[in-house]
Amino acid sequence: SGGGDDDNGGDGTGDGSQIYDKKHISRVNQVPTNIQWNPSNPSSYAQASQNLLFDRFAQYNLAKNEFVPYAVTDWSFGDKSFTMKLRDGLTWANGDAVTADDIVTQLKLGMHTGTGYADYTKSIEAKDDSTVVMHFSQPVNKTIVKFQVLVNNHVQQKKSVFGKYLNKIEKDEKSGLHELQNFAWKEPIASGPFAFESTSQQQVVTKRRDDHPDSDKINFETYSYLYMEGNQSVYNAMTSNQIDSVATAFTPPHILDQLPKSWQEIKFPSGVGYGLVPQFDHKHAGDRAVRQAIAYVLDRKAIVKNAGPASKKPAELSVGIASSAVDKWLGDSRNDFTDYGKSESKTAKAEAVLKDAGYKKQGGTWHDSDGDVVKLPVQVPSGWSDWVTATQTVVDQLNSFGFKSSVDGRTFGNLQGQVWPNGNFVLASGSWLPGGGQATFPYFSLRQMMLENYRGFTYNYPAANENRGGNHGTVTVPKRGGSGEMTVNPSERLKAMSHATDEAKVTEIAVEQAWVTNQDLPMLPVAEKQTQSFLTGDVWDIPEKGAEVSKVRWPETWLPRLGKMNYASN
Amino acid sequence: MANYYVKRTARALLTLWLVVTLTFGMIRLLPGGPLTQLRGKLIRQGYPPQQINSIIETYQNLQPDAPLYAQYFDYITALLHGDMGKSFTYPRTVASIIGEALPWTIFVMVTATIIIFAIAIVWGALMAYKEGTRFDMVSSSLSILLSSIPFYVLAIGLVVLLGYKFQVLPVRYRLSPGVEPGFTLQFVTDALYHAFLPIVSLVISGAGLQALAMRGNSIQVLGEDYVRVARLRGLSDRRISVWYVGRNAVLPMYTGFLTLIGFNLGGSVILEQIFTYPGVGYYLFQGLQNRDYPLMMGIFLVITTALVLSVYIADLSYGRIDPRVQSGDSSEAY
Amino acid sequence: MKRTDDSNAVADGGSRVEEFSFETTTSDVEVTWKERLGDFYTEFVYKPGLVAWDDRRTRIGGIILTVYILIGTVGAWFYPEPISNQVPRNLAPFQDWSAPLGSTQSGVDVLAMAIHATPSMLIMIATGGIFATAIALVIGTVAGYSGGTVDAVLTSFSDIAMTIPGLPLIMVLAVVFRPDNPVLIGILITVNYWAGLGRSIRSQVLTLREASYVEASRTMGVSTPRILFKDIIPNLMPFVLVNFANAARYVVFTSVGLYYLGILPTSVPNWGIQLNNAYKQAGALVGTSALYQLVVPMVMIMGIALSLILLAQGLDRVFNPRVRTRLAGESSSLEESDENTEVMSQ
Amino acid sequence: MISEQTNVHSSEVTDPILSIQNASVTYDDGESYVLNDVSLDIGRNEIVGVVGESGSGKSMFAETILDAIPDPGILEGRVVYRPDGGTEIDVLEQSDEGLRSMRWEQISMVFQGAMSSFNPTMSIGDHFHDTLDAHDADRTAGMERARELLSDLYLDPERVLASYPHELSGGMQQRALIALSLVLEPDILVMDEPTAALDLLMQQSILILLKELREKYDLTMVFITHDLPLVAALADRLAVMYAFDIVEVGPAEEIVDDAAHPYTRALLNSTPSLNAPLEEMRPIEGQSPAPINVPDGCSYHPRCPLATSECVRNDPAFETPSPNHAAACFHWEEAREEIALNYEDLLEHPSERPGGEDR
Amino acid sequence: MSDAPLLSLKNVEVHFENEPGLLDFDGEAQTVRAVDGVTIDIEENDVISLVGESGCGKTTLGKTAIGLQRPTAGSVEYKGHDIWDIRDGNSDADIAWSDVRRSLQIIHQDPGSSLNPNRRIVSILSEPLRQVSPGLSTGERRERIYSLLDRVGMSPAPDFAERYPHQLSGGEKQRVVLSRALLMNPDVILADEAISALDVSLRVEMMDLMLELQDVFDTSYVFISHDLSNARYFTEHGGGRIGVMYLGKLAELGPAERLIQNPQHPYTEVLRWATPNLGMNMSVTSDFPMRKIDVPDPINPPSGCRFHTRCPKAREVCTRETPDPISVDESSEAACFRADERHEYWNSEPLDGVEPESDPGSTSGGVEMD
Numbered sequence A: 001s002g003g004g005d006d007d008n009g010g011d012g013t014g015d016g017s018q019i020y021d022k023k024h025i026s027r028v029n030q031v032p033t034n035i036q037w038n039p040s041n042p043s044s045y046a047q048a049s050q051n052l053l054f055d056r057f058a059q060y061n062l063a064k065n066e067f068v069p070y071a072v073t074d075w076s077f078g079d080k081s082f083t084m085k086l087r088d089g090l091t092w093a094n095g096d097a098v099t100a101d102d103i104v105t106q107l108k109l110g111m112h113t114g115t116g117y118a119d120y121t122k123s124i125e126a127k128d129d130s131t132v133v134m135h136f137s138q139p140v141n142k143t144i145v146k147f148q149v150l151v152n153n154h155v156q157q158k159k160s161v162f163g164k165y166l167n168k169i170e171k172d173e174k175s176g177l178h179e180l181q182n183f184a185w186k187e188p189i190a191s192g193p194f195a196f197e198s199t200s201q202q203q204v205v206t207k208r209r210d211d212h213p214d215s216d217k218i219n220f221e222t223y224s225y226l227y228m229e230g231n232q233s234v235y236n237a238m239t240s241n242q243i244d245s246v247a248t249a250f251t252p253p254h255i256l257d258q259l260p261k262s263w264q265e266i267k268f269p270s271g272v273g274y275g276l277v278p279q280f281d282h283k284h285a286g287d288r289a290v291r292q293a294i295a296y297v298l299d300r301k302a303i304v305k306n307a308g309p310a311s312k313k314p315a316e317l318s319v320g321i322a323s324s325a326v327d328k329w330l331g332d333s334r335n336d337f338t339d340y341g342k343s344e345s346k347t348a349k350a351e352a353v354l355k356d357a358g359y360k361k362q363g364g365t366w367h368d369s370d371g372d373v374v375k376l377p378v379q380v381p382s383g384w385s386d387w388v389t390a391t392q393t394v395v396d397q398l399n400s401f402g403f404k405s406s407v408d409g410r411t412f413g414n415l416q417g418q419v420w421p422n423g424n425f426v427l428a429s430g431s432w433l434p435g436g437g438q439a440t441f442p443y444f445s446l447r448q449m450m451l452e453n454y455r456g457f458t459y460n461y462p463a464a465n466e467n468r469g470g471n472h473g474t475v476t477v478p479k480r481g482g483s484g485e486m487t488v489n490p491s492e493r494l495k496a497m498s499h500a501t502d503e504a505k506v507t508e509i510a511v512e513q514a515w516v517t518n519q520d521l522p523m524l525p526v527a528e529k530q531t532q533s534f535l536t537g538d539v540w541d542i543p544e545k546g547a548e549v550s551k552v553r554w555p556e557t558w559l560p561r562l563g564k565m566n567y568a569s570n
Numbered sequence B: 001m002a003n004y005y006v007k008r009t010a011r012a013l014l015t016l017w018l019v020v021t022l023t024f025g026m027i028r029l030l031p032g033g034p035l036t037q038l039r040g041k042l043i044r045q046g047y048p049p050q051q052i053n054s055i056i057e058t059y060q061n062l063q064p065d066a067p068l069y070a071q072y073f074d075y076i077t078a079l080l081h082g083d084m085g086k087s088f089t090y091p092r093t094v095a096s097i098i099g100e101a102l103p104w105t106i107f108v109m110v111t112a113t114i115i116i117f118a119i120a121i122v123w124g125a126l127m128a129y130k131e132g133t134r135f136d137m138v139s140s141s142l143s144i145l146l147s148s149i150p151f152y153v154l155a156i157g158l159v160v161l162l163g164y165k166f167q168v169l170p171v172r173y174r175l176s177p178g179v180e181p182g183f184t185l186q187f188v189t190d191a192l193y194h195a196f197l198p199i200v201s202l203v204i205s206g207a208g209l210q211a212l213a214m215r216g217n218s219i220q221v222l223g224e225d226y227v228r229v230a231r232l233r234g235l236s237d238r239r240i241s242v243w244y245v246g247r248n249a250v251l252p253m254y255t256g257f258l259t260l261i262g263f264n265l266g267g268s269v270i271l272e273q274i275f276t277y278p279g280v281g282y283y284l285f286q287g288l289q290n291r292d293y294p295l296m297m298g299i300f301l302v303i304t305t306a307l308v309l310s311v312y313i314a315d316l317s318y319g320r321i322d323p324r325v326q327s328g329d330s331s332e333a334y
Numbered sequence C: 001m002k003r004t005d006d007s008n009a010v011a012d013g014g015s016r017v018e019e020f021s022f023e024t025t026t027s028d029v030e031v032t033w034k035e036r037l038g039d040f041y042t043e044f045v046y047k048p049g050l051v052a053w054d055d056r057r058t059r060i061g062g063i064i065l066t067v068y069i070l071i072g073t074v075g076a077w078f079y080p081e082p083i084s085n086q087v088p089r090n091l092a093p094f095q096d097w098s099a100p101l102g103s104t105q106s107g108v109d110v111l112a113m114a115i116h117a118t119p120s121m122l123i124m125i126a127t128g129g130i131f132a133t134a135i136a137l138v139i140g141t142v143a144g145y146s147g148g149t150v151d152a153v154l155t156s157f158s159d160i161a162m163t164i165p166g167l168p169l170i171m172v173l174a175v176v177f178r179p180d181n182p183v184l185i186g187i188l189i190t191v192n193y194w195a196g197l198g199r200s201i202r203s204q205v206l207t208l209r210e211a212s213y214v215e216a217s218r219t220m221g222v223s224t225p226r227i228l229f230k231d232i233i234p235n236l237m238p239f240v241l242v243n244f245a246n247a248a249r250y251v252v253f254t255s256v257g258l259y260y261l262g263i264l265p266t267s268v269p270n271w272g273i274q275l276n277n278a279y280k281q282a283g284a285l286v287g288t289s290a291l292y293q294l295v296v297p298m299v300m301i302m303g304i305a306l307s308l309i310l311l312a313q314g315l316d317r318v319f320n321p322r323v324r325t326r327l328a329g330e331s332s333s334l335e336e337s338d339e340n341t342e343v344m345s346q
Numbered sequence D: 001m002i003s004e005q006t007n008v009h010s011s012e013v014t015d016p017i018l019s020i021q022n023a024s025v026t027y028d029d030g031e032s033y034v035l036n037d038v039s040l041d042i043g044r045n046e047i048v049g050v051v052g053e054s055g056s057g058k059s060m061f062a063e064t065i066l067d068a069i070p071d072p073g074i075l076e077g078r079v080v081y082r083p084d085g086g087t088e089i090d091v092l093e094q095s096d097e098g099l100r101s102m103r104w105e106q107i108s109m110v111f112q113g114a115m116s117s118f119n120p121t122m123s124i125g126d127h128f129h130d131t132l133d134a135h136d137a138d139r140t141a142g143m144e145r146a147r148e149l150l151s152d153l154y155l156d157p158e159r160v161l162a163s164y165p166h167e168l169s170g171g172m173q174q175r176a177l178i179a180l181s182l183v184l185e186p187d188i189l190v191m192d193e194p195t196a197a198l199d200l201l202m203q204q205s206i207l208i209l210l211k212e213l214r215e216k217y218d219l220t221m222v223f224i225t226h227d228l229p230l231v232a233a234l235a236d237r238l239a240v241m242y243a244f245d246i247v248e249v250g251p252a253e254e255i256v257d258d259a260a261h262p263y264t265r266a267l268l269n270s271t272p273s274l275n276a277p278l279e280e281m282r283p284i285e286g287q288s289p290a291p292i293n294v295p296d297g298c299s300y301h302p303r304c305p306l307a308t309s310e311c312v313r314n315d316p317a318f319e320t321p322s323p324n325h326a327a328a329c330f331h332w333e334e335a336r337e338e339i340a341l342n343y344e345d346l347l348e349h350p351s352e353r354p355g356g357e358d359r
Numbered sequence E: 001m002s003d004a005p006l007l008s009l010k011n012v013e014v015h016f017e018n019e020p021g022l023l024d025f026d027g028e029a030q031t032v033r034a035v036d037g038v039t040i041d042i043e044e045n046d047v048i049s050l051v052g053e054s055g056c057g058k059t060t061l062g063k064t065a066i067g068l069q070r071p072t073a074g075s076v077e078y079k080g081h082d083i084w085d086i087r088d089g090n091s092d093a094d095i096a097w098s099d100v101r102r103s104l105q106i107i108h109q110d111p112g113s114s115l116n117p118n119r120r121i122v123s124i125l126s127e128p129l130r131q132v133s134p135g136l137s138t139g140e141r142r143e144r145i146y147s148l149l150d151r152v153g154m155s156p157a158p159d160f161a162e163r164y165p166h167q168l169s170g171g172e173k174q175r176v177v178l179s180r181a182l183l184m185n186p187d188v189i190l191a192d193e194a195i196s197a198l199d200v201s202l203r204v205e206m207m208d209l210m211l212e213l214q215d216v217f218d219t220s221y222v223f224i225s226h227d228l229s230n231a232r233y234f235t236e237h238g239g240g241r242i243g244v245m246y247l248g249k250l251a252e253l254g255p256a257e258r259l260i261q262n263p264q265h266p267y268t269e270v271l272r273w274a275t276p277n278l279g280m281n282m283s284v285t286s287d288f289p290m291r292k293i294d295v296p297d298p299i300n301p302p303s304g305c306r307f308h309t310r311c312p313k314a315r316e317v318c319t320r321e322t323p324d325p326i327s328v329d330e331s332s333e334a335a336c337f338r339a340d341e342r343h344e345y346w347n348s349e350p351l352d353g354v355e356p357e358s359d360p361g362s363t364s365g366g367v368e369m370d
């Protein structure tokens, strides 16, 4: 269980005055000796501990849908600029102060490695020791900047360590990048409240710092990550109290039931969705009538119930907007949208759509006007068990409707490497949401749906980017709330959205493009995933169940910083 | 004699070379070249597209897109220098991964195989000695029954029962957290403690068939004239059972023993997956999943070398332990 | 020197020197195709069956295998296919007769999954076994019988095939070819399994081809293929049969393992997929509530493996003429005396 | 145990070193007799040859002497061993330990087929060591004796001791086995077809060596073979077995020159030999019986040309054509008259033997 | 061509190359000279018996004669044509290889192992008929088989025909083997120790049967045995010759009676000594007629006359010169200097352990005719 020896207990009145020689154990799913902490090097980049070791510029609270300042305490927008103010007293674990130069180094490295803000950023400079300014080439939507700069960055690439790579890159970009991306940072200098201590085969060990601005909120000495692979191991470790927190683990209800009472599940939308990606070149999947029929047939709620009701929700509406944000962005216009049936199989509607388009049902199976059977195999990464279950159910529903469907399970690598880039599929399971807090902002999710699913599928949607087989072309759909048709260019409209600083304009484009996705169905949204994080309250003081403060990604590294996850001394 | 050794060694080397070449070619056949795989991996880790492109470009210096013959040539020369390249997945060289993982796999597999044979020989001999008795009947049935369980099914069963239900034995990892490798008692006992279930599942599911083989051999040897004559010569039962029956019954199993070690190394892919035991099998599976070409090729090669080596040793040493085998081809293990 | 025509040279004088003619016998020997069919039946069905039934191991093994074949044919024909939500989710076994062995978290009947995994498994076993033994037989006999360069080439070929680690090789190939056809999977799994077998067949052929009766056939000018089919291969049959069963067991173990690891496509039902599902999704390891999902496929795997092992233990007797004639009740009195002459003749 | 007097023949031996009395071996729970109430005395220092067709029970007889019938055979009767000046030992009553030390030290045995009598994975020398150790004999002295024995048998001791069995030719193995059987200086050597697998030249050579060994080591030998002419030259006495029983016993010369039992005579006639007239070599018609259905009465009656109804009904007792000669036949006198031996002429006129000059 | 012998072996040599073994430290390839320069003719309806010690090359020579073993030197001619030329298609003869093959058959020593245990007798015996008369129907084939089985004394034939080999006694098996060879209607049958495995009492019967069928089927026999008395019986009845082999060479060749009554080669005398002989001198001669028991290694055969290391009459010249076959009479020859009264042998020094002996003619008298 969580603690070490507790001979240190005593006169502590809490609140950081008394430090306990206790160890908090969390979970990592990488072999610890392989982990490294250079974010520019994709090989074995840390997948949990980086959040503890490095301070995030700002946090995004998914309950309140707001940005929470952290390492950057203040930010402001100019016409074409963005200014950030660093927190006072921020230091690296080796004692050096965190300076604006460090941040500039990091952001500039990001420019070279092509992070999101590289698109519109012209230059980055340190105004003074604690102020950083980014200059843009044109006005940019603030929400986009906040997500791409504040939420997605940690105070991490210290100039004394990474400066030399930047110099090199500025001289010779190619070889400099090569060196940077091959640099494995195995003994990182932390900026967060815990400093790196050691790695071994089984664990990563970090020690509480004294000189972090939030140090006084933390009353335990050690924070370690225990290596654990597979959900089964995690369940086992949780039931036997071998660990104290888990950042994310897909946990079905009957396992939840078996967990000791002290465990608290923190659930929030992960911003990842399960949906079907049609191949638009395909005779049937490329036919809007078939896509709509599929959408009618699918009983999203039943699918979710099979694949894990504890961690999934059915997609609210078949549009490119996360369920929680649908009301906010669509408002009253929501009623205009086609409801394909969230918790039922609207087979009559589906039949009608198909028959209108010239399909016929013969001997229980749908044929097109040429007499070809409608065959709809669905691909799924075979290792992703909940996706496999969902896909199995999708297939069964399609089959009982009269399509010929089957599960086509392949390794993710195979799909990713061979199948999707070449369009070798009819329907593929894929995410229709971009992941994380940004999923709540329609710009990101609509892009994901129509233009640039950077998970790498190709589906030859006309509006899509070239690397998805599209040509940034136009799409024609019926007019919303009336007769006639409308033809729009989604690529151009979304670009306009990214530069719109005016909320009304953003909303207008969001509703318009949501309508396009609702009618044309470039993807078929099915479910949204919930992240399940776990904390134990057996020897730890943690926020009460359902507290808003916990609803951030990586709560087990966020709460200690707020003094909301401490050793329970009594 | 020198002649034979030279010939056999040359053949082992040739086999090795062919397997290296074959392995190289085969893994190149995998769908998705290394770059597309890498791209997929980066995407999964949430890297934005532009960044991915730049990473990929830098990887191009590693020239996975160079002409095959050049890659092949580089690969062979590097191999000869003991360099198996750098893993795509892990920030380490393949050699260091293997160097760190292999001893553990070998430890588990060799221990398991030795125990399998020790049990099989004693048990099989006892069955043969008591042929036709109740003991023989029960033992034969039991060994057949045990052999019908695949080791991984047994492993899962043991994990459920001893690991999760009763929590008496560890079901994952090579060591407990905090225990560091070294020549300490704690390390050794902890390593054994963690290897216990993997070894037990191999032993239980593997010993039965070998015991039956030993039983068959022993029954045959027991019927040989020289055993009868040895009894008539008044030799002690001990002497007869070890040197007359045992030795001659074990001899045919000797090659099987060495090849089983090599074979088990291949089986470690499943076993180490179940027990999250980061040995070469574990890394091979990871490499396969991630299309980590250098890692896959390296491990594949190591396992192959182990097999070639064990067959080679079996061939060469069989002539030493069985005096009947003298010349040329007939001394081969098969 | 020419032999003298002196009839005294023959012990009995001239009386025995009569022209021998084949037509002296009065027996009218006619063989109809019906008789041949009958012969075939007795030789290849009735008597092997008799021998197999006589041995407890083959009897039990045969019964179990027959049960699996029934499950795989009749069972799979009648029992509904596994579909999600065909029954309520997470039913415990023996609770509800709509899913006698319970259901999964997506409402799939566990028994239906187990039953419908059988046909493709049987096909896999059969093709794997046939492929491995057939290739081994061809390579082993050709190499052993022809000798020389052919032998050297084929033997080196098998050597190399043998030294490639089986499971890793299969995994790589499975990823490359993504076979979902059970026939292909069976072949894939035994892709280098035959090599060891081929070597042992070769060494047996090396001995057999020196056997006097093979030499006699050669002396008579019998064609090589005919010698192989009539003299060599029948004598390898016991060995081949046993190894067929062993190869089949290997196919079961390996395919289930690969399905379990998720390396083979999941489009065909398989016990390994069931195991995987139970392990990874149903959380069968923790607690006991989903244990049945693990136990059902395990029992299915072990049952068929057991039948194959039992068959492997006893099948070598099936084509042993001594055993079959004894069991068929043909003149047995001579057997003992025969063994004596063999003792003496050595 | 001594129930049927009929089977005790009167071929008397004074002071036998070994006497086998009414020995029977049964298999299949007494269903099949493979040795049927056999009695034979073996005199000190003599060579007794036992001959018979294949399957007639010769090996069983040899194994009886050492109480070494293979399982699950059941041996009944008595085997009495009288060492020089020692007390009688009833072999079949010996404890396991007693039997273990008696075998090879006092009575040793050479089996049919030398190749299979040696452990293929041990050198010949190790076999000697093992044997000496097992009987707590002195190794140095024992090996000295082994070397001498090997040289006596015309073998190169050092080379042979260092060799593995398969490195020796059949003849050499057989001689090495004989040396091994004599290394503990036993009184009696039982040999079961020791030369069957060898060519005639080697067989003859070994016979000569055996004769020499007998002189040198004061051995008593029981030599079992199916080859009557071979053993006739070596043995002092011959016992002829038919259908699991001894049918005739007598001095070798007398058996060859004037056998009394029709079977013996037929056997002699059926044996090709160098100088008998070719026309008179005759096979014995019919087959010898299997253990399960031995004919009642005289077991040879179905093949015997002289058989009468008496032979069918009664098992003949031993008759004594001459004091040291016994034959179990009612018609032995007729046999001598009616069944001519094909080499009889030669016996009457030894000088006419072709090519019979000194060599 | 019609006067050419049926089968004629000229200077036949068969050398086996042995790979050096694991324990042979010299590592040189070794040559076993199994047959070393043998010339012999076999006529129609002839009998040639080969006798000699184990390993002297009897089987190899026999197999070479019937074309189962390719000679490394010399030729084997069938009706005047080299069979290996026919085999290789280098011959202009009007004989096909398949005819040659069919004409030369074999009977092995071990009747047990020369019958395929998995085939019934009828199937085994159908095989030759298939080869010789492919057109026969199954029924006709059976008819012939039954009649032959009856002929060799296996009645009721249909019953025996349905049996497997293991259901036959040794003698019966050997009859089946003989029948199989005869059904090929061959010109020559090689009987390699064909009767050695049988009980003594069955041997005469088997030999009688073979001879009887020789007349019916018109075949010649090459009869191999290590037992001179069997060879005598067979050869004498068949009216042929016995060849005595020693270490790959033919020591002596001649009609049985002549060879046994008046051996010309010391080795023949040794063989005769070794053959037990009922009714003769019943006690074993206590002296070996040889100077050594064991046969020399065929890999390094002795120089000169190969027998000189063991020969009781060897003289110095025997170690140097190899004796050529010397005609003893029209049908026999011996490869010993002693057969030549004028040879320098007689003046040569006896070797160690050889009893001196003076003039020729005193021991080996004139050639006796039978």
Ligand SMILES: Nc1ncnc2c1ncn2[C@@H]1O[C@H](COP(=O)(O)OP(=O)(O)OP(=O)(O)O)[C@@H](O)[C@H]1O
Pocket: C336, C337, C340, C341, C343, C344, D027, D034, D052, D053, D054, D055, D056, D057, D058, D059, D060, D061, D070, D071, D072, D073, D112, D226, D290, D291
């Ligand atoms: N283990 C046994 N079980 C049953 N019967 C046996 C056994 N061993 C031998 N016999 C039978 O005992 C009889 C005598 O066998 P034995 O070995 O003494 O014959 P033999 O005269 O030595 O023959 P050979 O010359 O072939 O060695 C044979 O009929 C044989 O079938």
Ligand SMILES: Nc1ncnc2c1ncn2[C@@H]1O[C@H](COP(=O)(O)OP(=O)(O)OP(=O)(O)O)[C@@H](O)[C@H]1O
Pocket: E016, E017, E018, E032, E033, E034, E052, E053, E054, E055, E056, E057, E058, E059, E060, E061, E226, E298
């Ligand atoms: N295939 C072979 N390869 C190598 N050496 C051989 C081969 N066949 C025979 N020999 C050797 O040739 C010699 C003569 O053998 P062969 O079989 O002709 O003798 P044999 O007279 O028939 O002996 P036996 O009486 O034991 O049958 C032997 O030394 C034997 O070892």
Ligand SMILES: [Mg+2]
Pocket: D058, D059, D060, D112, D192, D193
């Ligand atoms: Mg015997």
Ligand SMILES: [Mg+2]
Pocket: E058, E059, E060, E192
């Ligand atoms: Mg031979």
Ligand code: NI
Pocket: E001, E002, E079, E080
């Ligand atoms: Ni001509």
